[in-house]
Amino acid sequence: MSNPLLRGVSFDERLRFLRDGVVCLRGIVSPGWIELARDGIEQRRDGLLQRVVSESGASEIAGQLTVTRRLRWICDQLLFDKDVSAATATPWHQDMSCGLADSHRIVHLWMPVDHMPRETAPEVVRGSHLWKTGYRIAGQSGEAPAIELPDIESNRGAFDIVGYEVDPGDVVAFNHRSLHHSGPVMSFGEKHRAFAILCADDELLALGQLNRQLAAPEAFRAAS
Numbered sequence: 001m002s003n004p005l006l007r008g009v010s011f012d013e014r015l016r017f018l019r020d021g022v023v024c025l026r027g028i029v030s031p032g033w034i035e036l037a038r039d040g041i042e043q044r045r046d047g048l049l050q051r052v053v054s055e056s057g058a059s060e061i062a063g064q065l066t067v068t069r070r071l072r073w074i075c076d077q078l079l080f081d082k083d084v085s086a087a088t089a090t091p092w093h094q095d096m097s098c099g100l101a102d103s104h105r106i107v108h109l110w111m112p113v114d115h116m117p118r119e120t121a122p123e124v125v126r127g128s129h130l131w132k133t134g135y136r137i138a139g140q141s142g143e144a145p146a147i148e149l150p151d152i153e154s155n156r157g158a159f160d161i162v163g164y165e166v167d168p169g170d171v172v173a174f175n176h177r178s179l180h181h182s183g184p185v186m187s188f189g190e191k192h193r194a195f196a197i198l199c200a201d202d203e204l205l206a207l208g209q210l211n212r213q214l215a216a217p218e219a220f221r222a223a224s
Contacts, residue, residue: 004033004057006169009064017065021129022174024164029056029111034168037195038113052111053197062107062199065173089184092125092152093137095176095198106176106200112166114191119183122172123163125152129175152179 006028017023033056040048052058095108110122135149152159164172174180176198185192 004030004055005060006030009061014065017173017175020124020126020162021178022124022126022162022172022180023065024166025061025171025173027169028061028171029169031169033057034111034113037111038168038193041113041193041195049195052195056111058109058111058197059199061109061171061173065107066105089153090182091137092149092179092181094128094135094149094179106198108174108176109197109199110172110174110194111196112170112172112192112194113168114193115167116165116192116194118163118165120185120192121164121166122174122180122182123161124174125179126160126162128179129177131177135179149179153181 009025009028013023013025033052036048037052037056039045040052095106112121133147135147137149152161164170166172
């Protein structure tokens, strides 16, 4: 597994990521790394998951998407293990509203280890990473942005929402400023597990703008 990526990011995929704030990279991660991530999720073994973070090629994906090969990427990990017993949808949100830096130099890589229909996988408001607004979720206080997030789910026709049906080996990459959510699991007996990696450049860490000890609110830990 010394060469984990099955292919590189195409010019069209890079363009869509920069323009839309989201892209689905089909069949880019090798089966060996997907199996390792699946084992890490099932066994709750941080060592296996850390290998996926550091050796799966995620930083190369992020570098190709942002055309910033001169930067070395730093990765953090989030684990999502969702079943019908926790069928609540993840609310629409920006990752920046969870305490991350207000910067375009952070990429969220979402790697499913099971097949997932669009209804369960992440959906993103296309182009929302370019909006000059930070939103807070209803009921959120403290240092959250002042503008409350609009009710996207009840007014889906008013927003350009993009989503994907995904398989193991695919990666959904989106800008951390993008508004995104995921729906609930509706099918009994089906597993919907994914592994997410946040990639940011060293300059943000040096400036103290990125909290690497990210602790997502419990409501976001089922899916992202």
